[in-house]
Amino acid sequence: MKLRNILAIARKDWIEVRGNKYAWVPMLIVPALFVVILPLVVILLLTKLNVDPNILVSDPDLDIFYSSMPASISQFLDPSHPIQFAITIILGFMLAPMFLMMPLMYSTIIAAESFAGERERKTMETLLYTPATDGELFLGKVLAAAVPSVSMTWIGFIIYTLILNLAPFYEFGRWWFPLPTWLPLIFWVSPALILLGIAFTVLVSARVPTFLGAYQTSGSVVLLVVVLFIGQVSGVVYLSVGVGLILGAILWTIAAILSWYAVRSFNREKLI
């Protein structure tokens, strides 16, 4: 296995993704929405536009939600400061699963461009005629999808952290984010989701011959995140540190199994 070959394939795929606006435009818009616009709008509504934060503090419908909340999470909620309470519950807690949508989206877009896109543009055969081994081709393409996905997720998280601390600084008067519950999500669950997204897209790309087709089909894994979001909002699942670690372990296991199938499906005879 030659590292030089793996890096050359990854570098080539990055240039290709940069040239495909259908790939990079959603990768800019969605994070801009979740990382910048949504938190700023919530903070603005609660701090400047006089939206009453007490609807989240004293609504009797939410009593069950708060009563079954583990102490590891509820300790960060202070009902005596309604604005802090509302910002923490919306941006520091409920939005956490939605944040996981980004690594999934990055990885499926880049992997679809890298695997299905290559077949769609009929350049795959030329690539197969090179002396690079199947393993080098696979790892090069996985690297092409994984590195930017992880980097962009972490950069997005840094920006989100800055916004959540700086924009409402007057209300909190301290550096309050990230909450500990976020750390396993960002550094343990997100990489697992990225690998899962790539492996799933490789399998989909073997059957769907176009970039858009592969991207749309593999986009169905976002349902995982939607389920988490609904679970968290309805009080069924609370993404505490422990839950995050267990969730990550499950996702890594699924990702490993899918990757094994993806590696098996990635050989010259099947790709041509």
Add this chain to the structure above:
Amino acid sequence: MYNRHHMRENYSSIKEKEIENIITVTQLVHRYGDHLALNGLTFEVGRGEVFGLLGPNGAGKTTTIRIANGLMHPQSGEIRVLGFDPCQQGTQIRQRSGVLTETPALYERLTAVQNLEFFGTLAGMESDILHKRMNELLGFFELSDRARDRISNYSKGMKQRLALARALLTKPELLFLDEPTSGLDPEAAKQVHDLIQEVRHQNGQTVVLCTHHLYEAERLCDRLAIMARGQVLASGSLQELRAQAAPEIHVRFSFRKPLSSTQYERLAHSTGVIKCGQSENHHVLVQVAEEAVIPGLINSLVQSGAEIIAVEPQLASLEEIYFRLQQRADEVRK
């Protein structure tokens, strides 16, 4: 204008060198589901020759290239390429071969330099050697001025030239060219033909040329295999193919004055004459059994008072040979 003698001379000189087989294919069978793509394919390619795989679409030419490079495994039969087994040693073959696919299949969002750098790196070329070779090829293919432009801005001919440069980047021992002029206008096609000949003469590489263009095959190849439905119908030099598919000899006599009926009858009934065409505008086309008959006929015509101004053997063209073989194959199948 292409000269057929040139083809024969090339082949003779190769023969003299005791051809060492670069590719040996024996009874190769490959199926795509129910479709039988290769059905007992057998041929050999000698070192340094330009070998043509000639046949209609679906004859199995591209499948043969894929199997020869280890991209697919045949269901049965044997194949050796450069001494390696493609099923087990595809990487070794791909390190020594260059392939021009039917479409240029270049990375359109990359520049010419980025494309060549990428393929050179995967082939394991050292950076300084790679860049020297890239400059050499970009100059040779007249692409230096546009080397840093995106391929999407290239014309079809430029893309094909760059794809050829990519195939030649590593100075491969064995070059596969799959329909190298497909979709090109006549001018660009001629340019590619000239380039193939130039490259071949400069580097002495073995070339396997897959085409359904008869003129292209006749112009470029030392030997040919005519294929249909995954089989080789006949193979050899043009002369050998002619002996197999169109062994009869036609001679065209030209006279200063039209032949009289007596002279015509004498010619038509001479020994060794199989068929004598009608006398038209001072010319007569005669089919003879063998070349040795021709001097006797000339002698006989001169004695009868005929004023001969030209005697031209009429050899069957590759086109005639190709269609006869395909027709025979169709008849056998029916």
